[in-house]
Amino acid sequence: MRAMALVVMVLLATAGCRLDGGAPARPQPVVSGTGQAALAASERGEVRIVELASGFNNPWGLAFLPDRRMLVTERPGRLLLLDADARLVAEIGGLPSIFVDGQAGLLDVAVAPDFERSQAIYLSYAKSNLRGNLAGTAVYRARLVDHALADGEVIYEQEPKLSSGTHVGSRLVFDGDGHLFVTQGENNKRPTAQDLDKLQGKLVRLNLDGSVPADNPFVGRAGVRPEIWSYGHRNMQGAALNPWTRQLWTSEHGPFGGDEINIPLPGRNYGWPIITYGINYDGKPIPEAIGTAAAGMEQPHHYWKVSPALSGMAFYASDRMPGWNGNLFLGALAGSSLIRLELDGDRIVHEERLLGDRGERIRDVRQGPDGLLYLLTDGVSAKLLRLELVGD
Ligand SMILES: [Ca+2]
Structure with missing residues (x-):
């Protein structure tokens, strides 16, 4: 066995002191640089899987800085800075107060x-009301100065707040044209997804300072929140900009069955909970549902009868791994795999499930600046993995 440098960093910062509404985060070591590699077979060749780091506590989102360092969010309220070799550099200080309970916490x-x-940098997270018993999805913008956030500002938040920790989304995606998309959930308050005076169950589109773009579809309509881009969404935990069409694609958890991919168009109604391909977890129909289709409501671009439980997603656009160029990747939680979709234009023409024999829930997937794929697994002792298609 070759010598390996094990760098163990115990985080001394007391993350718990800035958390509201839930159990404090349990600081634990993030172990970097183990470099353990494994091979997996796939339709397009052999996949080399390298474990870059482990020990993350419920990580949610991964982002690359221009110098190839990485930021990783942990849902209990930590933002971690890793160097380009995935060694832990610091826990970032100066985060806003975060509501941590169930699915709520620090997100993307x-x-x-x-x-x-x-x-x-922009963070999406659950922000509590003054009483601390309810929360809503919010967006915080701040400057990253060394190892702390500065000049932080809440540029968006749901009001009223309805969530006690379920279906809060969320992903943040820039459209490359001066806007920020924020995916959200309906807080498991199903009918609110159809209420245009509420922000739950909506995809919203903001300017980069949080103001409302003048060309949003509902601007100027009485009783309708102008931030809304599209509505009738259940819980969108994945989103990515299609690099070839510049359109936003979103992934959405169905209930029991009926996970969806949508390409949300402005002002459109994506149906939840009136139309769905899923049913309740108890086997009964969704109470509000009238079927799988209705006039004035959009069909999903793609759906699964059996829910993979879709999480983060990434389009792969690079010559670094030609066999995957042009594919769409999605993390599957319950499905414990990485979903690879082949596209013909916007049409999804083939699906492959990768890494299924590892039994790991996949929380996020991103294309790295080196043209390789980076994954975050899910749970209390989660990993950062790097995938390379080597048999291509
Ligand atoms: Ca739908």
Whole structure:
């Protein structure tokens, strides 16, 4: 066995002191640089899987800085900075107060398109009300200065707040044209997904400072929140910009069955809970559902009868691994695999499940600046993995 440098960093920061509404995070070591590699077979060749780091506590989102360092969010309220070799550098300080309970907590992280000038990063998270018993999805923008956030500002938050820790989303995606998309859930308050005066169960589109774009579809309509881009969504935990069409694609958890991919168009109704391909977990129909289709409601672009439990997603656009170029990858939680979809234009023409024999829930997937794929697994002792298609 070759000598390996094990760098163990015990985090001394007391993350618990800035958490509201839930058990404090349990600081634990993130172990980097083990470099353990495994091979897996796939339709397009052999896949080399390298374990870059482990010990993350319920990680949610991964983002690359321009210098190839990485930011990883942990749902209990930590933001970690890793160097380009995935060694832990620091826990970032100066985060906002975060509501941590169930599915709620610190969620996605996104690096501003002009980061090299602005040093701005964006976080989506659950923000509590004053009583601390309910929360809503919110977006925080701040500058990353060394190992802390500075000049932080809440640029968006759901009001009223309805969640006690379920179906909060969330992913953050820039459209490359001066806007930020925020995916959200309906807080398991199903009918609110159809209420246009509420922000739960909506995809929203903001300017980079959080203001409402003048060309949002409902601007100026009485009783309708102008942030809304599309509605009738259950819980979108994945989103990515299609690099070839520049359109946003989202993944959405169905109930029992009926997970969806959508390409949300402005002002459209994506149906939840009126139309769905899923049923309740107890085997009964969704109470509000009238079927799988209705006038004025959009069909999903793609759906699964058996829910993989879709999480983060990434389009792969690189010549580094030609066999995967043009594919769409999605993490599957319950499905414990990485879903690879082949596209013909927007049409999904083939699906392969990767890494299924590892039995790991996949929380996020991103294309790295080196043209390789990076995954976060899920849970209390989660891993950062790097995938390379070597038999291509
Ligand atoms: Ca739908």
